Amino acid sequence: MDLDFRRDPSLLSTIVDEMADGVFTVDASGRIVAWSRGAERITGYASEEVVGQSCRLFEGAHCKGFAALTELLQGSCDATTGTCHQECKLMAKDGREVSIHGSVRLIHEANGQVAGAVCNFSDLTPFLQANERIALLEEQTRNRDAFGKLVGASTPMQEVFRRIRLAAHSDVTVFVSGESGTGKELAAGAIHSLSNRKDRPFLAINCSAIPETLLESELFGHVKGAFTSADRDKIGLFQAAEGGTLFLDEIGDVSPLLQLKLLRVLQEREIRRVGADAPTRVNVRLITATNKNLKELVASQAFREDFYYRIHVFEIRLPPLRERREDLPLLVRHFIDQLSREYHRPVRGIARDALQALMNYPWPGNVRELRNALEHAFVTVSGDTITLLDLPIEVRTEQPSERTPPPDSIPLSPADQAERRRILEALDQTRGNRTEAARLLGTSRVTLWKKIRKYAIDAASVSG
Helix, strand or coil: CCCCCCCCCCHHHHHHHHCCCEEEEEECCCEEEEECHHHHHHHCCCHHHHCCCEHHHHCECCECCCCCHHHHHHHHCCCCCCEEEEEEEEECCCCCEEEEEEEEEEEECCCCCEEEEEEEEEECHHHHHHHHHHHHHHHHHHCCCEECCEECCCHHHHHHHHHHHHHHCCCCCEEEECCCCCCHHHHHHHHHHHCCCCCCCEEEEEHHHCCHHHHHHHHHEECCCCCCCCCCCEECHHHHCCCCEEEEECHHHCCHHHHHHHHHHHHHCEECCECCCCCEECCCEEEEEECCCHHHHHHCCCCCHHHHHHHCCEEEECCCHHHCHHHHHHHHHHHHHHHHHHHCCCCCEECHHHHHHHHHCCCCCHHHHHHHHHHHHHHHCCCCEECHHHCCHHHHCCCHHHHCCCHHHCCCCHHHHHHHHHHHHHHHHCCCEHHHHHHHHCCCHHHHHHHHHHCCCCHHHCEC
C-alpha cells in the first residue's frame, strides 16, 4: 500500500481520521466545515452533529472552548506564521470538561483574505489527571498528619497511609481490620479515592445491620416474584457499584452460605440475582472489614477458610487509639475545627486539664468515641475553649492508673516479650535513664518512649 499522500491526496482523509488528535476546519465566519474521527472520539460529537455549527457550540459555564476562534479569524494570529496555540477546555457531549491543547492555522485565499482555518487538538485530560494524582500524593507526603479523612502523625498511622497508597495502585482485594471506631470505612474510602475507580461509585454496607434473610437480596438484587414482597425487579449493591468499589463492613457476621456466594462472585466475577435464571457479569472491587478475629472464627468453623484466604489478600490494620495516643492532640484539633464549622460555634481550643483527661482515657470506642466526646463538649461549652467540665463524665473521671494494665496481663508475642526484656535490662543498667538506654539499644529516644508505652513499662523506673 502506497502511503505517500502527495502522490495520492485521497489518502489524506484516511490519515486524518486515524490520528489520535482531533482535526477540523472552519470557514471565515467560524462555522465548522469538516470534523475528523479523532475529534469525534475526544468530544463525543459525531460529524453530522457539528458540521455547519458555530465553534461556540462547545462553550459551557466553566469552559472557554474555542470562543476566541472568531477573533483569530479576524487576523489576530501571528502575522508571519498564521498559527495560534490554545490551551482550553471543551464541553464534551456527555457533559465532561475535556482539557485540550490546540493549534489553529489560518488558510488564505489567493487574494490574501482569510478563507478559514484548520485546527487540531489533543486531549490532555489523562495527563492532567495523572499530574493531579501525583500532586496529591506529594502533598500527602509533605502533610504526613492527614490522609483523606484519616488523621494521624504517629508511626502506626504512617504505616496505614503507606499501605493505603499501595492498595490504591492495584486492584487487589483488601481486608481492613481494626476495632470498632478506628475508621475502617474511611480507609476503604481513601483507597477508592486514590484508585483508578475513583470516578465510579463507592458503596458501603454494614453486614451486621441487615437481617440475613434480606442481605442476599441487598447485595445481589432480585427479580420480581422471587419472594412474597418482591413486587418488582431490583438491582443489588454489586450492580449499583459497577466499575467502582463495594465495602462490606463486619464481614465476620455473614453466614457461611452467603460467604460461599460471595466467594463465587470473587472467583467468577458474576452475580446471580435472587430468583434469576442467568448470572450477570460485574466489575467491582471488593474491600471487606471486621472487628472480629477471623482466624479464630475459621478455627471454630464459623467462617469458611477458603473465603478467608480469598478476601485476606492484602491486609490493612487500623490501630486502636490507645496505641497511638500521640495522635490525640492532632485529632482533637481536627475535630474542634470540624465541629466549629458544623455547629457555627467559635470554639478555638481546649484547656490543658481537659486535654490531659482525654489523654488518660482508654477510648474503647476509639476515634468515633473521641469525636462523640468532643461533640458532647460543643453542647455545653460557653466560651471559645473546651474545659474539663464540658467533657462527658466518664472521660473526665478516668484515672491514669486505670488505663494501664499490669505488664503480666498484656498479650505479647515471643518477639515482643524478648524486646520488652531487653528494654527493661537497658533501663536497669542505666538506672532508668531513657537517653542512655536508647543509646545502648541502638534506637532513638522517641522510639524507646513508644516502646515503653506499648509494653506498659512502669514510668517510675524511667527518667530522661
